[in-house]
């Protein structure tokens with residue numbers, strides 16, 4: 147899609163500019179007095195959580211922001227492949243794919259050896275390796291990502307809309323908090339942030355999640371601190387429409403020149419470009435606002451870095467100068483480290499618990515994935531499906547991810563700045579040193595794509611005794627989707643796309659060589675056990691009034707050719723009767739995509755002789771891999787955190 151030709155305009159590019167409604171201040175509605183989950187902050191972390199929770203019946207959520215209206219422009223823009231996979235689970239990845247800029251290649255520019263005052267192209271690499279994800283790495287304004295979440299929230303069963311113009315002040319927690327999920331032990335206090343108002347409101351909540359950014363008041367109210375380097379790194383960033391003779395203006399570029407560094411990010415719409423201009427380090431206790439840097443100074447600095455190329459800025463959509471430190475909280479909830487008897491009630495997510503430079507484009511991505519990790523856990527506890535001890539896994543899992551991110555960011559910053567130091571001694575940089583810089587970038591592409599994150603063994607991530615049965619589905623990592631064909635209607639599709647953000651567990655059964663109609667096969671026996679044994683996973687945890695796949699969504703992949711399978715021959719649980727009329731669900735069985743030679747068994751290292759079970763968590767991470775006959779081990783995996791049905 148091409149847009150922004152005649153200047154930057156906010157909103158949906160599919161709507162003609164003439165018909166786009168300007169988003170004004172939102173009505174200030176009274177806050178509810180009592181909710182299940184109170185979310186503070188409408189940034190990417192808060193909106194992901196609200197969108198996830200909006201998917202559930204009976205969970206009362208309020209999301210509150212001090213701003214008077216939704217974000218319109220600016221802030222983060224990079225969307226990693228893994229985040230696109232998450233958007234697919236929310237159902238709007240296709241909208242992002244259509245609107246966004248796709249980062250296909252990254253180009254490196256250096257001082258030209260023969261004339262170091264000028265820059266010269268030094269290398270060019272593919273941005274993400276083939277097969278890493280079915281989704282591209284893309285760039286789209288954070289405000290559009292917010293729009294998609296807001297749209298989803300308003301249409302979901304929970305119909306959530308944010309409460310604007312309220313500033314969170316502090317919270318009080320009842321002493322000796324009951325672990326019962328039906329008590330409301332927290333009272334949060336807000337001030338009306340609209341002009342001239344000073345009224346206070348209180349909201350009682352079962353759980354509070356602080357998604358209120360780097361200066362989080364929720365974090366402060368539970369006595370946590372961001373620790374690490376002080377914010378001495380300053381960045382100038384501008385989204386501009388410009389005329390230039392720089393040949394790589396539509397490629398992501400890392401430019402190191404004698405005059406400084408720029409990270410160039412082409413933007414959606416085909417014309418706009420973002421320039422990150424790295425500014426000098428700040429002195430101790432110095433604030434970047436004190437330096438009074440103007441947009442004219444930023445443009446002038448960028449023009450110097452681009453020499454010998456010209457860049458003539460015609461329109462400035464957004465610009466900012468901000469400072470950032472590499473900082474992290476020890477804990478992402480209100481329970482002291484190692485204290486397992488008490489269940490967490492207050493959580494923090496996103497920039498509230500980790501901050502780092504924008505160089506690797508991780509801020510928005512990691513923040514959204516924090517709350518994607520938390521959302522299903524909160525919903526499961528509130529719905530009485532899981533015990534509150536599950537909530538400890540949020541801080542454990544996400545704090546480790548954030549720690550790795552900070553370490554990566556520190557390393558990356560060191561490499562960029564040592565390249566800058568070499569560059570200061572003009573002409574001394576060897577091509578081997580430059581290549582090392584590029585090699586580091588390529589090596590860590592999986593990390594920045596978000597696909598290499600692996601949760602450590604815990605109550606929801608197994609040790610991996612049977613990992614050999616599916617070597618490409620590494621326990622703890624996200625389920626790496628692969629193509630399959632749906633048996634009932636021969637639709638070619640991605641298996642991972644059945645994992646929606648609906649709080650359900652997916653149990654993928656990869657069949658051994660036996661035919662689907664073979665009633666004596668291990669897969670058929672497992673399916674019968676699910677239905678007939680009153681202690682099976684399905685019967686133990688699925689309410690009798692709910693659809694049979696409402697807690698565990700069981701799907702099978704067969705090795706036979708599609709024409710050799712009669713859908714009516716598959717085990718009953720793979721053709722379940724659902725809904726008011728008991729209609730059959732025909733979408734549970736798949737086979738190998740032979741036409742395009744995409745064999746999921748080969749692609750993901752699945753043992754064809756024995757088959758296996760792959761259990762996928764509601765946040766798309768792999769929980770365990772087990773043999774098809776491991777009936778009791780499957781049950782044992784869920785027992786520590788799931789609550790049997792009482793009716």
Ligand SMILES: Cc1cc2nc3c(=O)[nH]c(=O)nc-3n(C[C@H](O)[C@H](O)[C@H](O)COP(=O)(O)OP(=O)(O)OC[C@H]3O[C@@H](n4cnc5c(N)ncnc54)[C@H](O)[C@@H]3O)c2cc1C
Nearest residue numbers: 187189190191211212221222313314358359496497504509
């Ligand atoms: C000005 C700015 C520019 C940025 N530019 C870039 C960039 O160029 N590239 C990049 O990668 N990243 C950038 N970031 C960082 C990136 O936007 C964040 O990493 C990402 O938005 C984190 O999401 P979050 O939801 O955790 O927090 P945020 O996006 O910061 O959202 C926090 C929300 O909480 C609200 N809030 C805060 N305090 C309260 C309170 N007391 N009561 C009620 N509401 C409150 C805020 O209004 C805000 O809407 C920028 C951030 C900011 C603030």
